[in-house]
Amino acid sequence: MKAIKIVLVDDHSLFTEGLMQILDAIDDLQVIATFRDGETMLKSDEIHKADVLLLDINLPGNSGISIAEKMKPYFASLKIICLSMLFEKNILDKLKFIGVAGYLPKFVHTNELIEAIRKVRIGETAFYEEHTKAVSNIKVWTSDFKLTNRELEILQLIKDGKSTKEISEILHRSQFTIETHRKNMIRKLNLKNSSGLLHFAMKNLPS
Structure with a gap:
């Protein structure tokens, strides 16, 4: 079975290293490169070899959202899943408009992320809208406090x-x-x- 080639872009090194170890242990997944910022990734050759890009939207410098917009010409061959520590409905809507394949909060179980990678690779989407209600509640008490x-x-x-x-x-x-x-x-x-x-x-x- 041909492995799904993955590129990770996240400035949190512990998160990146941990996720890379988990994904590389899966037979049909292969992390081919990691980057701490989107601009470096855009200049690399590895991104042209990738099937799936896991992109943190909270990056230093240009945000992951602006990086995703710059990746539009590659959408036919490259599927992008955006990740965020906080799952926000307005960000979800913006990313859907851009045309990315998925948006997941970082607190999802690893198995959910793995399944999302496999889904977007075959042309499906992975938007975790079921978390929107919970996030809406978070917004209420976040504002209150x-x-x-x-x-x-x-x-x-x-x-x-x-x-x-x-x-x-x-x-x-x-x-x-x-x-x-x-x-x-x-x-x-x-x-x-x-x-x-x-x-x-x-x-x-x-x-």
Whole structure:
């Protein structure tokens, strides 16, 4: 069986390395290149050999959305799945308009991502609209408690069991900065401690 050739673009090295190990362990999947930014990827030869591009939409410099727009001429042979720590309905609509093949939140199970890769390769789409209701609820309490996108991103990582050190490495921020965000969320959400913050995340964020 011919393997599906995959290119990863994400500036979070731990996420990229972990995902690459998982995908390369699957017989019909092969990661042929990884990049930390979209502009470098656009200049590479590897992108012309790929079947599927996994593209983080929150990239430094040009966003993943603008990179996806630049990839339009390749859509016939290259299928793009956009990934994001936060799943947002307005982003979903924008990506559908551009013509990408899929949009998944990073919190989906690995098996769901693998299935999505296989689906887009054969011409199907992989838009996780079933998460829209849950995300709509997140938007309500995010607004109520005045949480920032960065705080919500950290909250998702806390829910995923990441330590302050791991979060700092994933987001390329100091441990002091992550701890400051953690304390701010505890204050905004009127919680007592980090255990309360974890409980809140487990209860309110999508699984």
